[in-house]
Amino acid sequence: MLGLVIVLFIIIVIIICFRWYLSHVHSSLYWCWDNGNEDKRIAIDTNNGPVASNWSEWEPTHIKHGQKCGLAVDHYHRYKEDIQLMHTLGCNAYRFSLAWDKIEPIEGQYDKDILTHYHDVLKELHRQSIIPMITFHHFVHPLWFEQRSAFLDSSNISKFVRFSIDMFQEFQDECHLWCTINEPEVYVSGGYFTGIFPPGHKSQPNEASLIMQHLLQAHVDIYDGIKKIAHQPEQHSIGIVKDIFQFDPWNPVNPLDIYTSHILDYAMNGCILDFFRTGCFKWTMPGTIHRTYTNSRAPYTNDFIGLNYYSHFLVRFNLFKPSFYEILHRQDDSGSALMTDMPYALYPEGLYRACVRIKNQLPCIPIYITENGIADRFDDRRHLFLRRYLYAVSRAINEAGCDVRGYFYWSLTDNFEWAEGYDMKFGLYHVDLQTQERTLRDGSKYFQYVIQKHREKYEKKNL
Known part of the structure; x- marks a missing residue:
């Protein structure tokens, strides 16, 4: 009888502990949004021609519906019009990348006309009082670089570093905010895990870990190289852009889901943040090479962290899947399960979590939210x-006291969204590809309102 009582007592304690975990720990990962009826006025403080590249060779065979980029929304030629739209919206900053494939179509030969184009873009931004932020690598690079195994070959690191430092030297008088590499883990995942990015290698974690190491090495070399040659190093801020998609367990009390989500989160997020915190890169995934790389300079090579944030993934262990896990989403289409047109849900709590994570793991390093946006074809969720x-x-x-210095919405206009082609409508402005007309989406009027209120508060504060 006593034994039965003890067993019942233990069961009750376990149930109480689970309920406490679910109500106090797991539930804190989600906020109550009142089904979209919350106050709509929340106060906050806050192509010039065909060029051969890794992506030009990749499309249209590997793009959804066989689509081809072409001129896309023709921002290359219509940049003045688009910069005027930024000014009209009230934007005071613009992040863009330099097209390495256009600038250096042949190794060692820079196209002077393309460089002149970017000088013109920067002049127009300054004329409209818009601060530029330049990114050196955003997934695209010249075909000659790809044909030499790109970042898989360590001898190619110096080629990218040389290009980045040369571009800094070219534009340093016109720009003071610099991003070295956009989302290294997305480049690695798309090209060497899922295979939806060039070169399309699927399930190659050993290649992926080596490329991640080389990208991080390149960032450190670029940072040090720029600081050495800058006329006024203290005026230039340089950082890497880190996308954070949290990997959370599908079942928060299932040890296998918890373990699997932890492994994935460390491989895509934790190992990079740890590298910039400790100088040591460690890649640990079951069944792969255990890779380590140390660079004592790493903790001193970010004047800011660029944070790209969209959503999170729910991970469930599945013995019958080749990878032994699957990514799932809630199915009730409300609250935390409200989906975007991309295969992920609205999860604003995660943006808060990502900012706090960077603050805790990389204290004293400011944050720029360099991308945040929604694919919403019918513009019925953008306001939410x-x-x-x-x-x-x-x-x-x-x-939380996070030092957030700026926020960039992705994107100003609709765009050719990598492997998704033209299907995903991220832009604050819809673009008719036939007429190239820009139309402000209704949901974006809130964005306009927020910018105006923020500007008024900033100006009042600095009177």
Whole structure:
């Protein structure tokens, strides 16, 4: 009888502990959004021609519906019009990347006309009082670089470093914010895990880990190289852009889901943040090479961290899948399960979590939210996305003390969204590809309102 009582007592304690975990720990990962009825006025503080590249060779065979980029929304030629749209919206900063494939179509030979184009873009931005932020590598590079195994070959690192430092030297008088590499883990995952990015190698974690190491090495070399040659090093801020998609367990009390999500999160997020915190890169995934790389300079090579944030993944262990896990999403299409047109849900809580994570793991390093946006073809969720994600930024600043210096919405206009082609509508402006007309989406009016209120508060504060 006593034994039965003890067993029942233990069961009750376990149940109480689970309920406490679910109500106090797991539930804190989600906020109550009142099904979209929350106050709509939340106050917050806050192509010049064909060029051969890794992506030009990749399309249209590997792009959804066999689509081809072409001129896309023709921002290359219509940059003045688009910069005027930024000014009209109230934007005071613009992040863009330099097209390495256009600038250096032949190794060692820079196209002077393309460089002149970028000088003209920068002049127009300054004329409209818009601060530029330049990115050196955003997934695309010249075909000659790809044909030499790109970042898989360590001898190619110096080629990218040389290009980046040369571009800094070219534009340093016109720009003071610099991003070295955009989302290294996305480049690695798309090209060497899922195979939806060039070169399309699927399930190659050993290649992926080596490329990740080389990208991180390149970042450190670029940072040090720029600081050495800059006329006024203290005026230039340089950082890497880190996309954070949290990998959370599908079942928060299932040890296998918890373990699998932890492994994935460390491989895509933790190992990079640890590298910039400790100088040691460690790649640990079951069944792969255990890779380590140490660079004592790494903790001193970010004047800021660029944070790209969209959503999170729910991970469930599945013995019958080749990878032994699957990515799932809630199915009730409300609250935390409200989906975007991309295969992920609205999850503004995660933007707060990502800011806090960077603050805790890389203290004293400012944050620029370099991408945050929604694919919303019918523009019926964009207003919710903007209100909720900007609210999350406000909480990160005011409650958690995160040093968030800026916010860039992705994107100003619709675009050719990599492997998704033209199917995904991220832009604040819809672009008719036939007429190239730009039309402000209704949901974006809230964005305009927020910028105006923020500007008024900033100006009042600095009177």
